[in-house]
Amino acid sequence: NAGVTQTPKFRILKIGQSMTLQCTQDMNHNYMYWYRQDPGMGLKLIYYSVGAGITDKGEVPNGYNVSRSTTEDFPLRLELAAPSQTSVYFCASRTGTASNQPQHFGDGTRLSIL
């Protein structure tokens, strides 16, 4: 089982560049999430989705956009990269069939903006 797969694993961007962080899951989960984790800190929710075609903002959405055209994929886009977006980004998913099901996380994308 692949679970939650994130690509790329590492990336360096210049200020003002744009990029898309990819996330795909093969567990047929309805709920998907994007978090960022700054050094020594906990995870902060950026965006989430409760199903294809439905997305909503989390705690720190500014500077990011998402889309959910399929159940499997939940890409995160940075339009104008800024140094403050240097972080590790985690994607997660969970089934929506029961409200207490835990999240499954990918291994993260380490992004540096210089």
Next chain:
Amino acid sequence: LAKTTQPISMDSYEGQEVNITCSHNNIATNDYITWYQQFPSQGPRFIIQGYKTKVTNEVASLFIPADRKSSTLSLPRVSLSDTAVYYCLVGLISSGSARQLTFGSGTQLTVLP
């Protein structure tokens, strides 16, 4: 938001039992309490989840008092490989709900030989 408070760090020795407590004073009626483990350069991994009283699985136990304003993760007989950051998470997201999941800063557990 269901904020959580945990100790920043804890040290233990191999073979000891470790208890990590999380405070969540404004937990809502429908909230579950979930604990995750995170190793460096990896995503968080689910350990255990509960709603009330006590839950036990093959790796840990979770104790939740009647008022549910706190919870305690218990790791029996820890080993060096249990050195990690442990997060307590309270809440859930469902369609139409404005409530958000909140990860605290976690507890860095260091197991010493």
